[in-house]
Amino acid sequence: MNSPRKTDRYKTHLSLLLRLTEGSRRYFVASILFAWLTSILDLINPRIIAFAVDSVLGNTRPDLPSPLLSVLDRIGGTGMLRPHLWMVALAVIAIAVLAGLTRYTFRMMNARGQEKMLRETRNLLYSHIVSLPLTWHNQHHTGDIIQRCTSDVDVVRAFLSEHLISLIHLIAQILLALVFMLSISPLLTLAEASFIPLIVLFSYFFHIRIARSFRKVDEMEGQLSAIAQENLTGVRVVRAFGRELYERKRFEEKNEAYTGLWDHLMHLLSLFWATGDGLSGLQYLLILVVGARFCLSGSITVGSYIAFLSYSTMISGPVRQLGRIISGMSRAGVSIDRIRYILNAEPETETEPVSPAPMDGDITFDHVRFRYAPGDAPVLDDVSFTCKAGQVTGILGSTGSGKSTLMYLLCRLYDLPEDGGEIRIGGRRLSGISRRDVRNQIGIVLQEPYLFSRTLGENIAIAGLSASEANIREAAKVAVLEETVNRFTKGYDTFVGERGVTLSGGQKQRTAIAQTLIRNTPIMILDDSLSAVDTETDIRIRQELDRMDSKATRILIAHRITSLMHADHIVVLDRGKVVEEGTHEELMQRNGLYRRICDLQSPDNVTE
Ligand SMILES: Nc1ncnc2c1ncn2[C@@H]1O[C@H](COP(=O)(O)OP(=O)(O)O)[C@@H](O)[C@H]1O
Ligand SMILES: [Mg+2]
Incomplete structure (x- = not known):
């Protein structure tokens, strides 16, 4: 991920959707084509049945396209079909089987498109997120980032593969059916069509209310499980403070509110289905009565009447779905914006690697000034000192004096501002060395080590990709971890649990040291x-x-004087400034801050 990369900018929803569907678009297009094909096939069967009723059983002249008519004439006309009705049945079955096949292909294409789109979106988001600078990560909650990568991606998936495709499919299906109906009776079609806007609008507004109700239920469910989780994990505190009754009441209140919301939701849903059924029933009744009259007056045939009724039934579901889909689509905008926000964040810029920089020179901090955010108080204020090559430099300072920040700057986890002085390694400006080189060449044991939920051995070898078992043992030996490991029955194969919970603080720190040692950095x-x-x-x-x-x-950072008193050079940092530097002896003679800390920590004063 460290190679220089171009930032993509997604200015509109469409540009993002196009990017997310780069590899999957063709599957979606194919799935729409097959959906259309299925609709056409579905519409043919009622026509065949109408033909059988009117022209094979009855005596009406077949109302067929002329190529089909000539085929029919050649094989002996409808008279030939009358004793062989099975042929008509066979045609119906053949069309149904064909429709089944196209329906299967439609679903397959859609599923494949979805999977591909999900995979590519996840990869795109993940690779972008890991390339974002730490300042960005500091400003965003992990939970929120994860939600954007899961729920929001899922909303976009549903939008593309369910809503958008269904919309294109259903509109085509309804229009096609209307065309077929029109060829039977324009008046009856008008009666049918007049209900459509009514049902779509009705279902749209209902679904907006239903979605709102669902969201409330979701939120309440989140609150309820948060209370339960907090109380179960903090069960000791709850007991110790005797707060069981209070916490139980709080839970019961929320639980009641939650049930109430479900009640309301169920009421809405029942109302929707009942009213929707009523509307559709009314529409069907109208067609049934008016169609029967047309049939009796002879303006349409019995077969056409049957076909019309089946078309009407066929589209009543899709018409109702239309409202639901349109209301569901409105949700996608928010999710697309949330994904766009991440993908539009500027990744860490990478310095063009010139030549591998030698890292075995002196490290010089030259008038370094730094603050985490504009307007904040400076964390480092005019810090200058040198760590001699091949030597040990100790840094002493109280918490918050800026020691870790100084090291983050050295690793280029943060960059110095223009007027923030400079850091040099072997005389070369750090900002001119690529981040990859800097981080490859510097081994840092972080103040708060983070272990992955893998085995101890895997954790030690995490940064040394080609580390052998011997390397792991050697690193563990230097980090004085070997005896501890030998005490575990599974040795290096001991699983350390999430974030290393099964290890003590000191064991974690020593694992982190071994982790860094194995890389053997300059x-x-x-x-x-x-x-x-x-x-x-x-x-x-x-x-x-x-x-x-x-x-x-x-570079050895410590609180304890005994940890760094043997260093070749010691720098004392206080509130972002260097206040003293020298060897242990020199600093002791100075009678300054170092001496005071030392006196405070001397065995006579220590009561640990
Ligand atoms: N990510 C951050 N954003 C804002 N302020 C920070 C951040 N990290 C550290 N600080 C602040 O910078 C100061 C120095 O922190 P740090 O370098 O961790 O000190 P030390 O390592 O000496 O304890 C502290 O006041 C701390 O609150
Ligand atoms: Mg620190």
């Missing part, structure tokens, strides 16, 4: 990575690190 940062291990292990890890024959430049 620059290594330990950001407060020994805070949760005991002093003795802390010393052992440092000794192991010193014993490694790597020439890595190391």
